[in-house]
Amino acid sequence: MHFEILKTQGKARAGILHTPHGPIPTPVFAPVGTQATVKAVLPRDLREIGASLVLANTYHLHLRPGDALIRDLGGLHQFMAWPGPILTDSGGFQVFSLTQINKIDEDGVTFRSHIDGSTHRLTPEASIRIQENLGADIIMCFDQCPIPKDRTVVEPAVRRTMDWAARCRETHPDDSQQALFGIVQGGIFEDQRARSADFLRTLDFPGYAIGGLAVGESKSEMYATLDFTVPMLPADKPRYLMGVGEPDDLIQAVMRGVDIFDCVIPTRIARHGSALTRNGRINMRNREYTSADIPLDEGCTCYTCQHFTRAYLRHLVRARELLAYTLLSIHNIHFLVQHMQAMRDAILAGSDLAVYRDTFLQQYMG
Amino acid sequence: MHFEILKTQGKARAGILHTPHGPIPTPVFAPVGTQATVKAVLPRDLREIGASLVLANTYHLHLRPGDALIRDLGGLHQFMAWPGPILTDSGGFQVFSLTQINKIDEDGVTFRSHIDGSTHRLTPEASIRIQENLGADIIMCFDQCPIPKDRTVVEPAVRRTMDWAARCRETHPDDSQQALFGIVQGGIFEDQRARSADFLRTLDFPGYAIGGLAVGESKSEMYATLDFTVPMLPADKPRYLMGVGEPDDLIQAVMRGVDIFDCVIPTRIARHGSALTRNGRINMRNREYTSADIPLDEGCTCYTCQHFTRAYLRHLVRARELLAYTLLSIHNIHFLVQHMQAMRDAILAGSDLAVYRDTFLQQYMG
Numbered sequence: 062m063h064f065e066i067l068k069t070q071g072k073a074r075a076g077i078l079h080t081p082h083g084p085i086p087t088p089v090f091a092p093v094g095t096q097a098t099v100k101a102v103l104p105r106d107l108r109e110i111g112a113s114l115v116l117a118n119t120y121h122l123h124l125r126p127g128d129a130l131i132r133d134l135g136g137l138h139q140f141m142a143w144p145g146p147i148l149t150d151s152g153g154f155q156v157f158s159l160t161q162i163n164k165i166d167e168d169g170v171t172f173r174s175h176i177d178g179s180t181h182r183l184t185p186e187a188s189i190r191i192q193e194n195l196g197a198d199i200i201m202c203f204d205q206c207p208i209p210k211d212r213t214v215v216e217p218a219v220r221r222t223m224d225w226a227a228r229c230r231e232t233h234p235d236d237s238q239q240a241l242f243g244i245v246q247g248g249i250f251e252d253q254r255a256r257s258a259d260f261l262r263t264l265d266f267p268g269y270a271i272g273g274l275a276v277g278e279s280k281s282e283m284y285a286t287l288d289f290t291v292p293m294l295p296a297d298k299p300r301y302l303m304g305v306g307e308p309d310d311l312i313q314a315v316m317r318g319v320d321i322f323d324c325v326i327p328t329r330i331a332r333h334g335s336a337l338t339r340n341g342r343i344n345m346r347n348r349e350y351t352s353a354d355i356p357l358d359e360g361c362t363c364y365t366c367q368h369f370t371r372a373y374l375r376h377l378v379r380a381r382e383l384l385a386y387t388l389l390s391i392h393n394i395h396f397l398v399q400h401m402q403a404m405r406d407a408i409l410a411g412s413d414l415a416v417y418r419d420t421f422l423q424q425y426m427g
Numbered sequence: 428m429h430f431e432i433l434k435t436q437g438k439a440r441a442g443i444l445h446t447p448h449g450p451i452p453t454p455v456f457a458p459v460g461t462q463a464t465v466k467a468v469l470p471r472d473l474r475e476i477g478a479s480l481v482l483a484n485t486y487h488l489h490l491r492p493g494d495a496l497i498r499d500l501g502g503l504h505q506f507m508a509w510p511g512p513i514l515t516d517s518g519g520f521q522v523f524s525l526t527q528i529n530k531i532d533e534d535g536v537t538f539r540s541h542i543d544g545s546t547h548r549l550t551p552e553a554s555i556r557i558q559e560n561l562g563a564d565i566i567m568c569f570d571q572c573p574i575p576k577d578r579t580v581v582e583p584a585v586r587r588t589m590d591w592a593a594r595c596r597e598t599h600p601d602d603s604q605q606a607l608f609g610i611v612q613g614g615i616f617e618d619q620r621a622r623s624a625d626f627l628r629t630l631d632f633p634g635y636a637i638g639g640l641a642v643g644e645s646k647s648e649m650y651a652t653l654d655f656t657v658p659m660l661p662a663d664k665p666r667y668l669m670g671v672g673e674p675d676d677l678i679q680a681v682m683r684g685v686d687i688f689d690c691v692i693p694t695r696i697a698r699h700g701s702a703l704t705r706n707g708r709i710n711m712r713n714r715e716y717t718s719a720d721i722p723l724d725e726g727c728t729c730y731t732c733q734h735f736t737r738a739y740l741r742h743l744v745r746a747r748e749l750l751a752y753t754l755l756s757i758h759n760i761h762f763l764v765q766h767m768q769a770m771r772d773a774i775l776a777g778s779d780l781a782v783y784r785d786t787f788l789q790q791y792m793g
Contacts, residue, residue, distance in 0.1 A: 097742065101749040104734070106469075126717070126742040134720055134738055142734040351492070354500055364471070368508040372500055376463065376492040383467040383749055 062198070062240035062267050064299045068409050072291065072318035075408035078299050080146040080198040081238050082138060083113070087299065088315045088404055090306060090397045091116045091148060091323040096125070097141040100328045101386040102394065104143045110363065110395045111402065114146045114199075116323040119191050120155035124174050124181070128194035136196030148199040148323070150303070151188045151229075151244075154206050154272075165205065167221070185228035193239065200239050201270060202229040209248035209278045209286075218273075219253050222246045223260045230264045242268040242301060249282050251289045258293035269294045270301040271319070275310070284313050291318040308337060308400055308425055312418045315404050322401075327393030332386050334378040337396040339424050345389070350375040363395035364388075428564070428606035428633050430665045434775050438657065438684035441774035444665050446512040446564040447604050448504060449479070453665065454681045454770055456672060456763045457482045457514060457689040462491070463507040466694045467752040468760070470509045476729065476761045477768065480512045480565075482689040485557050486521035490540050490547070494560035502562030514565040514689070516669070517554045517595075517610075520572050520638075531571065533587070551594040559605065566605050567636060568595040575614035575644045575652075584639075585619050588612045589626045596630045608634040608667060615648050617655045624659035635660045636667040637685070641676070650679050657684040674703060674766055674791055678784045681770050688767075693759030698752050700744040703762040705790050711755070716741040729761035730754075 066076040078085040091114040092099045092107065099107055099115060107115065117137060122128055131140050137147055156163055156172045163172035169184030188203035203225050207218035226243050233241045243261035247253030261269060271290055274283045287302070294300050299320045305311070306324020314322070327337065334345045338358040343350075353371035361367075365374075365388040377385035400421075407417050432442040444451040457480040458465045458473065465473055465481060473481065483503060488494055497506050503513055522529055522538045529538035535550030554569035569591050573584035592609050599607045609627035613619030627635060637656055640649050653668070660666050665686045671677070672690020680688070693703065700711045704724040709716075719737035727733075731740075731754040743751035766787075773783050 096746045096748055097739070098748050098750045101753070103730070103750070103753065105730070125746060126738070130718055130738070133718060134736060140736075140739055142739075352496055352499060364469070368470070370500060370506075372492070372496070373463070373506055373508075380462045380491060382462055382464050383752055384464045384469070386749055387467070387469065387753065 064268070064297065066297070068411075070408045070411070070414055071316065073316050073404070073408055073414055074318065074320060075405045076299075076320065078146075078320070080240070082144060082146045082198050085113045085146050086405060087320040088401050089114055089321055090311065090401045091321065092327060092394045093118075093323055093325045094141065094143070095325070096121050097131070097137060099394070100332070100390065101383070102328070102390050104141065106364065106391055107143070107394070108145070110391060111398045112145075112394060114148060114321070115143055116148045116150065117141075117195065117197065118152070118155060119149050119188060119195065120152035120159065122149075122195060123152065123191050124176055128191040132194035132196070138196065146199070147197040149192050149195050149197040149201065151192070151201040151203040152183050153188070153204045154304075156183055157206065165221075167224070169203075185225040186232045189229050189232050189241075193233070193237075197239060199268065200233070200241050202226045202241065202244050204244040204246060204272055206246065206273045206276065207248060209273050209276060210282075212248070212250060212253075215246070215248035215250060215253050219246050219257050223257060226261055226264060230266070240267040242266055242270050244270045244272040244303070245290060245294070246273045247290070248273055249278055249286050254286065254290045255293055258290065262295060266298070268299040268301060270303050272303045274302065275305045280310065283310070284317070287314055287317040287319070306397060308397065309422055311397070311400060312404060312414075312421060315401075316414055316418065327397055328390045331389035331393050334385065334389070336374075336389055337393050339421075341425050341427055345371065345375045345378045345385075347375075357392050358396070361392065361395070363392050365392040430634070430663065432663070434777075436774045436777070436780055437682065439682050439770070439774055439780055440684065440686060441771045442665075442686065444512075444686070446606070448510060448512045448564050451479045451512050452771060453686040454767050455480055455687055456677065456767045457687065458693060458760045459484075459689055459691045460507065460509070461691070462487050463497070463503060465760070466698070466756065467749070468694070468756050470507065472730065472757055473509070473760070474511070476757060477764045478511075478760060480514060480687070481509055482514045482516065483507075483561065483563065484518070484521060485515050485554060485561065486518035486525065486549075488561060489518065489557050490542055494557040498560035498562070504562065512565070513563040515558045515561050515563040515567065517558070517567040517569040518549050519554070519570045520670075522549055523572065531587075533590070535569075551591040552598045555595050555598050555607075559599070559603075562605070564605060565634065566599070566607050568592045568607065568610050570610040570612060570638055572612065572639045572642065573614060575639050575642060576648075578614070578616060578619075581612070581614035581616060581619050585612050585623045589623060592627055592630060596632070606633040608632055608636050610636045610638040610669070611656060611660070612639045613656075614639055615644055615652050620652065620656045621659055624656065628661060632664070634665040634667060636669050638669050640668065641671045646676065649676070650683070653680055653683040653685065672763060674763065675788055677763070677766060678770060678780075678787060681767075682780055682784060693763055694756045697755035697759050700751065700755070702740075702755055703759045705787075707791050707793055711737065711741045711744040711751075713741075723758050724762070727758065727761070729758050731758040
């Protein structure tokens with residue numbers, strides 16, 4: 062994997078992340094395909110939308126259908142028929158957020174499956190082995206993601222994440238085609254982020270993620286944390302802000318130097334009947350769209366907006382038709398992909414990102 | 428509307444039904460888009476599959492979102508972004524099958540909506556007005572579909588359906604772009620089918636449907652009923668067998684002279700995790716597909732079979748992923764469209780349909 066920075070503007074960068082499954086233009090937003098499918102969207106439509114990177118979840122795929130099965134079927138790309146780049150997370154987040162019973166020790170985490178209650182164990186070595194079976198282009202170190210504002214839980218989580226990162230680095234072959242990223246933890250505390258980042262830098266990862274944000278802290282706390290954390294990371298390596306995808310957060314983080322994002326927002330809110338538009342988020346159940354003979358977003362070039370009215374989408378949502386989730390997901394992912402593309406274009410063209418940010422936020426936040 | 432018969436073989440015909448929204452090659456299978464969407468399938472994919480005609484339900488669209496709204500938004504074609512031919516049923520079937528409370532009289536039917544319990548009334552005139560608002564290329568007479576094997580209910584239903592057909596014919600303008608089809612009722616009774624067909628012929632419809640089959644009688648009773656009913660219909664007009672779509676029934680009915688079919692089977696069984704294959708129907712929950720590295724149907728050219736294994740589809744079905752319903756629906760509709768295409772090709776090429784039937788059934792029924 063090779064990261065090429067084409068141009069910068071302040072802290073923001075426009076680049077290309079070259080992977081075994083093709084280039085990823087950055088900054089980039091990755092839709093989430095939790096169970097080896099971006100919910101309700103065909104791979105062909107993802108391509109047409111302009112998505113270049115898709116995320117899949119190690120925790121889910123390990124439990125069902127099993128990572129060894131996916132390996133035997135040719136790996137995740139072939140299994141889900143997504144020929145482009147894939148990133149897998151480590152499972153560290155889900156073993157705590159999705160399971161009701163879990164127990165952490167120095168070696169790893171024992172937990173009960175949210176599907177059938179069966180007992181499983183993840184360790185740094187196991188997470189890497191699973192991710193090697195899945196075969197994603199970018200894989201992540203097994204980490205512990207603590208509540209970001211409680212120093213007494215953040216400190217031991219940082220220490221454990223450092224220890225586990227070293228074990229992940231050690232167990233993953235140096236000559237692998239899969240690029241292993243380190244994850245900086247530390248909550249909202251500058252000294253903890255520095256401690257985490259300084260250690261990870263000594264391990265020389267091909268990319269660095271910022272974990273443990275957008276999990277309970279305020280937006281201003283998140284931005285402040287980015288302000289001091291991003292400069293702790295190597296300038297020539299890609300930077301990935303995990304789990305962040307609100308349109309306003311994306312522009313704020315790009316301007317603070319982040320290159321890669323993922324989030325379930327576009328597909329999750331689609332299943333709740335909501336759409337992202339330049340004028341903010343709208344819910345299609347709203348009565349005012351009953352006879353609205355206009356697309357979700359005027360001027361949008363996605364398949365949904367090119368063919369369907371708000372009135373039709375409202376009808377589908379009210380009738381609980383599956384097509385509603387497909388059409389809203391297509392639009393919402395397209396919206397975020399276009400948003401990233403606009404930022405990239407601005408950086409490459411040398412036009413002021415702050416102007417784009419102010420115009421976008423004024424319209425989006427109302 | 429103009430029906431062109433290109434070639435016949437025994438009772439079977441290959442033709443083209445010319446409509447305001449394009450030609451329909453016959454014999455044809457129409458997927459069902461109950462609520463102005465073929466469940467889980469984009470119109471673009473329906474086109475790619477080769478579907479030429481789509482059915483929508485008057486009962487459902489009248490109740491939600493309302494036929495006047497659809498008219499105001501440019502009609503059903505524009506509303507659901509399906510540029511090809513559409514057929515709407517009359518609502519007659521659903522007011523009895525879907526409502527718990529309904530009351531029939533000589534003038535029409537009063538019923539409670541299955542959605543919210545509100546009271547509505549359908550009459551022949553109301554059904555035609557609704558279907559005119561929807562704007563389908565082919566519309567149907569309001570009829571009463573009785574239990575097919577009880578003469579005491581079939582006889583009054585035939586009389587009422589005759590009376591209502593005359594009122595539908597009277598109320599629908601002669602110069603309309605929408606072709607109004609009559610519906611022959613009469614259960615499994617030859618004298619009742621003759622009575623119904625003889626009367627409808629005097630009204631000179633541009634097409635004739637056979638209703639009241641595949642609603643409880645045996646397959647041999649259905650085929651016997653087709654044997655005597657089809658010859659009662661004008662040879663130069665299209666013949667439509669309502670609600671039939673099992674692969675074996677399709678070939679049996681085509682060989683008895685039927686041109687048009689519709690059925691929810693391909694999309695309904697998709698939502699239950701099942702697929703149509705040349706070797707019969709299979710359920711993807713079956714353990715034997717756990718690691719099956721083959722498509723649903725070897726040699727199938729649909730998007731699903733070109734990209735995904737049975738193992739992947741089984742995973743999606745077990746994980747209740749929405750993409751499962753889309754991918755299985757695409758394959759199942761494609762399967763029936765190809766089945767009809769094969770019959771049409773055989774008729775046009777002059778190759779023996781009976782050979783196709785025997786080969787197909789032997790493989791499909793096992």
